[in-house]
Amino acid sequence: MTSEAEGLAVLSYLRKPPLVSWPAIFLMLAGHGGTILTWVLCLKGIWPLWFGGIVNGIMAYLLFTPSHDAMHRSVSSLPWLNELVLRISTALAVPFGKGHFFRVMHMQHHRFTNEENDPDHTLASQFKMIPLWGIWPFLYIITFAKNPENFPGLKPKEVWTELAIGFTIIGAFFLWIPLEMFWLWLVALYIGFFLMCLVFMVLPHYPHTVRESDDPYRASLIRKGHEWLLTPVLLYQNYHLVHHLYPTVPFYLYGKAWKAREAFHESNNPGIVPAFGLGAKD
Template sequence: MPDPGIPVPRAATPTLLLYVGSLALWGLATWLLLGAGVTPWLTVPMHAAVSFLMFTVLHEATHHAAGRLTWVNELFGRLAQPFVAGFASFPAFRHIHIEHHRNTNESRDVDPDAWTTHGPTWQLPLRWMTQDFYYAWFWAPRIRRRPRAEVVETVALAAATVGVVGWALVGGWFWQLAVIYLIPQRIGITVLAWWFDWLPHHGLTAHHPDNLTNGRDSRPPSPAPTRGVEPARRPSTASLHVLAATNAAPGGMPPGARGEQRRKRRN
């Protein structure tokens, strides 16, 4: 990977502040609903915004861009994950997301995000709404090849999620759980899938060898090339994030990437 020349601090202050601000917004929305009796029509969008914002923290940690220190990424990835998809673990999400970058715009058998772009038009809103469920479907058949710690953490969180929902049903507070967590999270995931999966990838095919530039770039076009000089292909904004994160990681790879490569060679 080429060095993009982007320095990464020990801990990325904007990412950490985004987490703190999102957590504060979640606390405010929860208090407004439970303590001040404010209508869910106001608090549900606030909680949905938290899911959207927390995904940014989760995404940065996934690419080892929340800071140069590995433990910072591991910690904030796990702290942000419950606000995006509580039944999944951060290591499982990281594996799934990196598979998307490796196989961008391929079939959904190898690119999990293709679930939101490859399908009949009338199904797309439902697919956006269920992107995280497809992630689980994508990950489950690979469970035997995943690290034991990742499997244990993922299964434990999934079981805990089922337990909390069951407890809410029995305890009579399922409605509160729904308007604070379940409904806003579903809205957040729908917007995320539409914005970051469907918009940049729909209608495209996998044609670049490195799959780093398989997306639409909304930035202004590059200046016209000089006559007789072939223009260099400009990477997309997303690919710059990948390059920065990869170079920020110890050894030039995100945690677990080398192990992933070794496992793929053996398989």
């Protein structure tokens, strides 16, 4: 086999979902485990509520990666396990929801990256929108409500029913323990969603001017350098271009997927950004 053939073979293997993505399962358990522990410590008065809100925000950020992989069905080759992880990982935002709403909206982003129909584009491409980064799921709801016909994969009745059930449960908890819910749920989710927006929507596509349909190798970016730091902090989204090229590759294999055909990838003039820079070099 030639090196090119070997690279293709490796990439083909990496694109197949594993039986179980244990890193995704670990992040899901760590995220929920950390959230539960934070609630216990705050309710016992060991931690102040404001500190618990910060910790829970980080836990919410961790939970987005398993939910994101589950949206792409790359957590497992077992369909039921993918759906279970998606439900559990998105439960903090919408209790008892399926997560299907988030999946359809995210697929729209992949289909129309950096275009008008990209549900992330307006929010992520304008710095004046920074205060809204922490509420992007609610902006998804508004986007859907305005033009449900743009999302044929979603049934309005099902969406509104899930949201009604979820917000009823959340509302009941607010009536019971309002101060705790404010810090440990509302503030925490704002922090978590803000980090998700920054890491998954803003930095990987900045300056948001190249459309996926025009040049898929420059619509998303590779953040090169200091991988020892950025890879764990960004949960592999420093390789976000890999995700857009090969959406079914599990997050922890992005680097291997890039290196499997590195010469080929680099021959396509990919968007590469310095570790702490903004915007790809020409």
